[in-house]
Amino acid sequence: MLSFQSQIDTLYRITRDLLNMGFDGTPLYSNEFCALNTEVYRQAEALFVLRGSNVEEEAQRCYVLLTAYHATIYDHGNKNLKIQSLLDRSWQLLGQLSASLLKCQLLVACYSEVFDEDLAREAHAIMNSWTGREWTKAECEVSDYLESLEANPWPDWEVVE
Secondary structure, three states: OOOHHHHHHHHHHHHHHHHHOOOOOOOOOHHHHHHHHHHHHHHHHHHHOOOOOOHHHHHHHHHHHHHHHHHOOOOOOOHHHHHHHHHHHHHHHHOOOOOOHHHHHHHHHHHHHHOOHHHHHHHHHHHHOOOOOOOOHHHHHHHHHHHHHHHOOOOOOOOOO
């Protein structure tokens, strides 16, 4: 059985593989796409029922799960409820995290679901603190992702009460 951190790391890696599938110029085969989608969803479901032992682990879990559920095409009828649960948990965690890459990643993952400008502003403020040095690959990825979300927002959602 994998450790909690190993489960997070594995789900992060295969979610990245799914999101980047075909961008390197290799052919995209439907059977491979479906198999990777299935594996991302399966591992997300397994990680969803677990909890981190501290704020950072729990924030990593929420970030990776939000990213995985956003990436996969599958839904067994309760994915939106799970995403809402992760968003609710993320709101609790964000106030406890210091300005860091992890907090920025979680802010952007939440922003990708709700498009709340305050989340984007806070993520940009963290990124602005990274000036004067070369950015890591993860910092570049989160910046590029936020930029793509801001350039191509989802259509305006209607709130149904």
